Amino acid sequence: MRVLITAGASGIGRAMGEAFDAAGAEVWVTDLDPAALEALPDRWHCHAANAASEPEMRAVFDKIADAGGLDVLCANAGIAGPTALVEDIDLEDWRSCVSVNLEGAFLAAKHATPLMKSAGRGAIVLTSSTAGIYGYPNRAPYSAAKWAVIGLMKTLAMELGPFGIRANAICPGAVEGPRMEGVLEREAALKGMSRDAVYEGYASGTSMRSWVTAADVANMAVFLGSDAARLVSGQVIAVDGHTENPDPKV
Template sequence: MSQPAKRVLITAGASGIGRAMAAGFAETGAEVWVTDVNAAALAQVPDSWQARVVDAADETAVAALFAEIGAGGGLDVLCANAGVAGPTAPVEDVALADWRSCVSVNLEGAFLAAKYAAPLMKAAGQGSIVLTSSTAGIYGYPNRAPYAAAKWAVIGLMKTLAMELGPFGIRANAICPGAVEGPRMEGVLQREAALKGMSRAAVYDGYAAGTSMRTWVTAEDVANMAVFLGSPAARRVSGQIIAVDGHTENPDPKV
């Protein structure tokens, strides 16, 4: 990619990490497209962004979206960011329906986005695919079996995309956020505190204590990495697992 990204799609881009990614790319002058299942949140994004209500795991909707993007000029960067936290429970207490729901959004959503982005990028002879995984996809995570399994699989998908699409000038990388400040992790904190019989504050502090920098990260920290991976500065970076987590030392939070 000899030029800055011109057209970028971020799935789950109406809030949290996705919105921060969209804002970061918009600052570079890119034409930003965002999707989300939350229509109310999408209504709050800047008017200059192209916003569409799309379920990342609905192939018909995803195919229609990419047909529209392709007709409008193609795609330089895909940030497949859609995901859900899934249940927080011992594996024996996880319902199959909850497992499937979590894996569907986190893994199938990434697969479908990559499937339909690939032809557009092949036609252009360049592109960058950024998949949002997690440090749970590097280390595993107690009481988060569906989420960890899906995020490990996202890394396998990324490695395969990098090998398969590299000859066409397309790069693929995975960002692995650690504990990110925001509503999604707040829900995890509350459920984990209840499961362990601890206070929310103690669980929160435990996440920070499990990193060498003793810190949580922000959505903007993650977005900065996505913008880098979509830029010419990363033109030889592909197939990489890049953690943005303050360096996780222990995947089970210290308390």
Template structure:
């Protein structure tokens, strides 16, 4: 049985990952900043309300995890925020910093804490939720794009450092994912461009070969694969689950 820890695991992509790992027979521990969403998770899951950028809280979590589970097989560093939607010159610095803190610093703190546990066991898988924004530049999304590029750099370094200990690291890069977070992006971008939500949606979809958004379960299934023995030599990879993004500049 795998021990799996998922950040932002109570809703969206993280919840889909938690459901998929639980269905595969894993023991699941989810952390999230949303107490209401945590309350909807199954009682058999371990659950914690946590700010992923709070170093002391992360250290306390891992102390308890070590005491209760003894070790960790899989870390899904999934927590992220969309950040402000605006031209670079209009980006609020505080919004930029918060976006980078949650997306990048949170992933760093959890990887930093997980590494010693996995090294001791000489096995493990770390799965970062990045984005196609971490593969291309995106207009009006400077904070998010910058943070997700950096997540991929963190992943590459983790794969190199931890590989000799039997630990693999990979990034999943979702494209546009159906759900509340993307709806917020669509609404903000429509307002910034003076158009409609549907026009922005169509622009994003038309930039993929499959002309469609993906669903959270598509990301979750990739995570389960990357954590499995079937992917035992897959490491240091940036894997897009996006229907093949052809053009990252949404057409309106």
């Protein structure tokens, strides 16, 4: 099995790489952080590339095609974007967030599809978010992009199913890690609350009273990429401890 993971050098992406590696897959990774790429296992195929740049992504897919094709795509690239009321969001910040989160997924799927069609099989896993299921106060561009990722996935599943290609979306909840730390700090400042109070609010907003780890999300990606999920397609699967309250207030 050959898998490509965009934004695979840290966080959820790296956890996906480790999980697929443990499952015996040949792991390919793109990322914008050269230092993080250097820290990955030598056996992984690592490439510096911007997920929202078509020329850069085309070059990576050309290398994958030369290596024999692609079995699983994990289109995982994303950024948190601004944390602000909608009237305070700068248009360029909106465009930047939507570009990485949505156009990055589109470009990866666009260039993976011909390789998978030629093989007559494949699995596409898009990283959305629980923000793509519920509204997300103070995160309008991120939420809008993640809702759109689900629409993209549903369309891919319909278009590609006749070719033996499946498409699904994983919707992580609040995932422990540096990206969410930034969100916590900005949200705390916006709401006039402490970082710890916002943190606890996220956990209390789930029925399992828990945050999510990157490994939790990665394990779902491996399942969706495997033959065990051979008839699972067009699905939106939350890995979130069951979100009850998408606007944590403590």
